[in-house]
Amino acid sequence: MPKHGGRLNAAAKRWGIPRDQWLDLSTGINPHGWPVPDVPAEVWQRLPEPDDGLEALVRQWAGAPADAACVSVAGSQEAIMVLPRLRRSCRVGIPSPGYQEHGHSWSHAGHQLVSLDRALLSGDDESWVEDLDVLVWINPNNPTGETIEPERLLHWHQRLRRRGGWLVVDEAFVDGCPELSLAFATGRDGLxxxxxxxxxxxxxxxxxxAVLAGQELAERLRNAIGPWTVSGPARYVMSRALKDERWQTIIAERLSADIQRLERLLSDHGLDASSGTLLFRYVPHPRSAELAEALAAQGVLVRRFDQPPALRFGLPGSEAEWQRLSQALMACGMSLTNG
Structure with missing residues (x-):
């Protein structure tokens, strides 16, 4: 199974640092989450209602057309696991580096993986698309933060669709950058x-x-996941969060300022040339393993990657956390330099 960030229990056990004393920057999750209200007792006591209006809210929030189908899922992870089961064995293109659950799920379902590195995108030759039946793309990429314009993605989709292929686009980190989203094109077959x-x-x-797709693919996905895949309390909370446009605008501005601050902080400590999204910075570094270990020894958890060697830093939440990260980076740099 692929490893993920946020494994605080394992970190606390390994390093002997109590869980509540860690600064966890290993996940790309907004540290200033939407303020959840009290959930009425009846929401806990009743089965989820599929006609509660959540799907319509998702379409409006994402900018999807009225003819696009929307399927609520238990995190995009559920869709990542189920979609590969809806096709017979075929050739599937997966970006590298990229969120490893995509490759794991398609491989586990018996498909042949084709690794796609960034070199493929540097030229005009896109004949490689013709060798695929399914193309999975992550926009922005996790973990690198690299992006591709929607027009190019649609061109790939057209080439795949002619042969009954699919384009699956993971937009888990697109919030705050609506110009990158392909939601406006959903409703088409094979997307x-x-x-x-x-x-x-x-x-x-x-x-x-949620998954935004054409009606046929959406219906197959619904049948595969079954009823009540998203709990009633989750549907209640997300319906209200999606309606809170004022909060979304304010937090996007705050995240934009915070991520610029993080980029500057990393650069000040020699970790420049980073890339990322509103929620994380990705730093290629030949000594990423040593850096991750040195930070963990100080109770700062970051996400480490080996191929290629790199680190991913999430956002600190409070001023005290910003200062702690700065001090840890300083100590880490001195330690590596002295070593």
Whole structure:
């Protein structure tokens, strides 16, 4: 199974630092989450209602057309796991580096993976698309933050669609950058866009997401996941969060300022040339393993990648956390230099 950030229990056990003393920057989750109201008792006591209006709210929020189908899922992870089961064995293109659950799920379902590195995108030759039956793309990429314009994605979709292929676009980190979203094109055959409510809204624990797709693919997905996949309390919370446009505008501005501050902080400590999204910075570094270990020894948890070697830093939440990260980076730099 692929590893993920946020494994605080394992970090506390390994380093002997109590869980509540860690600064966890290993996940790209908004540290200033939407303020959840009290959930009425009846929401806990009744089965979820599929006609509660959540799907219509998702379409409006994402900018999807009226003819696009929307399927609520238990986080975009559920869609990542189920979509591969809806096709017979075929050739599936997966970006590298990229969120590893995509490759794991398609491989586990018996498909042949084709690794796609950034070199493929540097030229005009896109004949490689013709060798695929399904193309999975992550926009912005997790973990690198690299982006591709929607027009190019639609061109790929057209080439795939002619042969009955699919384009699956993971937009878990697109919030705050609506110009990058392909939601406006959903409703077409062979196109599925995955959206997550846990990252931008800072509500990873609700395990809620959505898939925007054409009617036929959406119906097959609904049949595969079954009823009540998203809990009643999760639907209640997300319906209200999606309506809170004022909060979304304010938090997007705050995240934009915070991520610029994080980029400057990393650069000040020699970790420049980073990339990322509103919620994280990705830093290629040949000594990423040593840096991650040195930070963890100080109770600062970041996400480490080995191929290629890199670190991903999420956003601190409070001023005290910003100062702690700065001090840890300083100590870490001195330690590596002295070593």
């Amino acid at each position: 599925a866009v995955l959206r997550s409510f846990g990252k931008f809204f800072g509500l990873a624990g609700v395990r809620a997401g």
